[in-house]
Amino acid sequence: MISRRMMLAGLLAGAAFPAVAEVMDSSPRPVARGGKAAxxxxxxxxxxxxxxxxxxxxxxxxxxxxxxxxxxxxxxxxxxxxxxxxxxxxxxxxxxxxxxxxxxGYRFATRVIATGSVTQGMVQGDIVLAGGGDPTLQTDQLGDLVARLAKAGLKGATGRFLYYDGALPRLDQIAADQPEHVGYNAAVSGLNLNFNRAYFEWKKVDGQWRTTVDARGERFLPGVDMVRVDVASRDVPLFTYAPGRVEEWTVASAALGKGGSRWLPVRDPGAYVAEVFRTLARAQGIKLAVAERADAVPSGAEIGRVESEPxxxxxxxxxxxxxxxxxxxxxxxxxxxxxxxxxxxxxxxxxxxxxxxxxxxxxxxxxxxxxxxxxxxxxxxxxxxxxxxxxxxxxxxxxxxxxxxxxxxxxxxxxxxxxxxxxxxxxxxxxxxxxxxxxxxxxxxxxxxxxxxxxxxxxxxxxxxxxxxxxxxxxxxxxxxxxxxxxxxx
CATH class of the missing domain: 3.40.710.10 (DD-peptidase/beta-lactamase superfamily)
Structure with a gap:
């Protein structure tokens, strides 16, 4: 099993493109590397x-x-x-x-709460994914949490699927003086996943660009529908971004070469985490309604959690x-x-x-x-x-x-x-x-x-x-x- 630290290093490297500086994300253009001087x-x-x-x-x-x-x-x-x-x-x-x-000794915790009793695997009420501000949560941890719930017999809820991301203020970016498309200028929320980035991959198939967006971990590969990237026939700008329920990106075709990948920031991380959780749950046989944001954590019993390192x-x-x-x-x-x-x-x-x-x-x-x-x-x-x-x-x-x-x-x-x-x-x-x-x-x-x-x-x-x-x-x-x-x- 890959370690959390190895995953962190991979996420921050942007997978296909090693970072060129500590807080400078990588460009989609591959950079040639010369030989090492003595x-x-x-x-x-x-x-x-x-x-x-x-x-x-x-x-x-x-x-x-x-x-x-x-x-x-x-x-x-x-x-x-x-x-x-x-x-x-x-x-x-x-x-x-x-x-x-x-x-x-402090640890961040992400919890799953049931607002009603569980009968034959069904919560008689709502299921709530409640974030505690954990900045280190990764897809594999979320997938393991869902697997534990499924193993315990959870099948769904008679009520809503809610998510609470208000443990921290919701910010669509850290710094307004940084470009929109760079992964290091992340959004902030009480629910965070993969450092609030989604994995964008592109390749040419039969002369046409094919793009995918997912929230990949080492062992789970949930697709992401709330982020979409289209290829535009242009040289500049490199990216454009339009916020909304679906976060719309375009990328300049001139920058893409034959294929590649990079991590793109997600500007509504609470909704992102909830969508990934629901996708992972569906794969484990747990049926949840489309997620809704909760303004406060409803009262109920905790049925699962994942914690950060100390x-x-x-x-x-x-x-x-x-x-x-x-x-x-x-x-x-x-x-x-x-x-x-x-x-x-x-x-x-x-x-x-x-x-x-x-x-x-x-x-x-x-x-x-x-x-x-x-x-x-x-x-x-x-x-x-x-x-x-x-x-x-x-x-x-x-x-x-x-x-x-x-x-x-x-x-x-x-x-x-x-x-x-x-x-x-x-x-x-x-x-x-x-x-x-x-x-x-x-x-x-x-x-x-x-x-x-x-x-x-x-x-x-x-x-x-x-x-x-x-x-x-x-x-x-x-x-x-x-x-x-x-x-x-x-």
Whole structure:
């Protein structure tokens, strides 16, 4: 059986098209891959200003802080109080916020409720699928839940099939300044499935395009009728989208090649989960009426449930795969607010009260371009969080020491535990440098050109011209700075 983490990796990779950057979904156009260049050791202890100049980041600002992890003393700094977009580095702070407000033992639950007694397999009343805001629910888990209900003898209901998705606010997207068609700009709901994406596949059959949309897992393959994709004979735009009971997409034929696939966002995830549940139920012999949304959870008996992993594991995967939906769901659950704007403010206020640092967060994932943090503030949060054993450092991803091309140096004795972040012309990295012996360091590095990012039309923000090479240079600079600091201070 495939693991949840393997499924997560597959979902986020978009199946046919590997992601080109942390929060940048892939293009339907396959990208040729060249051979690997021989790795060179990363830059030695050069002056940081020389490294920054060599990165050629244009008008972008570069800010960083390096601290002694034990004392918090500043060892190096450049523009430490300059506020820049954190991108997905914000998820590290969201993790701390959620761990305090929800606790390490917290699990999200998706429940099936019967409003009446069960007689000969039939619920004498309504069946309710009640979401609890789980951002990690997958088709295979939903299919297994249905299979357990069928094994217990459930056959249907005399009443309605209801779904409740109001445990979290219903948002059709995280950030309005991102393209509609990118899967990383997910909708948010109290019911979520497959990170609120449907699997779109296309191929030519007898000279005609054939498209399918499904909610595939590893063991279940339910079709999806509420999302439809038609191929349009054009070059641009790549996608168009029209909301409605059936979410209508068109895709440019010029982008499709001979065939392929990608994950597309679903903008009404509650209805999506309910449709998939009903399809899976029908395959198991459970007959349900067409789903209706419930404004509240009706009273009744729970007849089935599926739970997420404990919160630290949910957050560990979020930090590793940088899932924006997970960040927003855990942040909204922790704050109890009805909008991302209000929830981001609650988290910002919590950071100010807990760590004495000014953060200006407008969401929990860092996907939107309005949030701002400083390198000094981020580094201070990391030092205090580890000193107080708040549980962040153990779930951070080991990103490794890098060579001069940005590749991880295998077997290097120094560990780098950090969270990265990427938006168009924005790149960040913050975490811990841990040598086998000697002094542990904490760092935060932010590079950004917000004006250049904002100048790109929203429809072209999936991969604007020049962003790949800019991001590569920014990440290479991060590796060079870390290598330099490890050699000088660790």
């Amino acid at each position: 790795a060179r050791p990363a830059a030695g202890p050069l002056d940081a200003s020389d490294l920054i100049a060599a990165a050629k980041l244009g008008a972008a600002s570069v800010a960083y802080v390096l601290l002694d992890a034990q004392s918090g003393a500043v060892l190096e700094a450049r523009e430490p109080d300059l506020a820049l977009p954190p991108a997905s580095v914000a998820k590290a702070v969201t993790s701390l916020f959620a761990l305090e407000k929800l606790g390490a 919160l630290p594991e949910v957050l560990r995967d979020m930090l590793k795969f940088s899932t924006n939906l997970t960040a927003e769901c855990v942040g909204l659950t922790a704050s109890g607010q009805g909008s991302l704007e209000a929830s981001g403010k609650v988290q910002s206020d919590w950071v100010r009260t807990t760590f004495g640092v000014d953060f200006d967060m407008h969401d929990h994932s860092g996907l939107g371009g309005r949030s701002r943090v400083t390198a000094a503030g981020m580094a201070k949060v990391l030092v205090q969080a580890e000193r107080e054993k708040r549980g962040l450092k153990p779930i951070l991803r080991e990103v490794g020491m890098k060579d001069d091309k940005g590749s991880v140096i295998k077997g290097h004795p120094v560990k780098v535990l950090a969270k990265s972040g990427t938006l168009n012309f924005v790149s960040g990295l913050a975490g811990h440098i841990v040598p086998p012996t000697g002094r542990e360091l904490v760092f935060a590095i932010f590079s950004g050109d917000p004006e250049r990012r904002d100048a790109v039309p929203v429809a072209l923000r999936e991969e604007p011209e020049g962003v790949k090479s800019w991001t590569a240079r920014a990440r290479r600079l991060q590796g060079q700075l870390i290598n330099r600091w490890a050699g000088l201070y660790a």
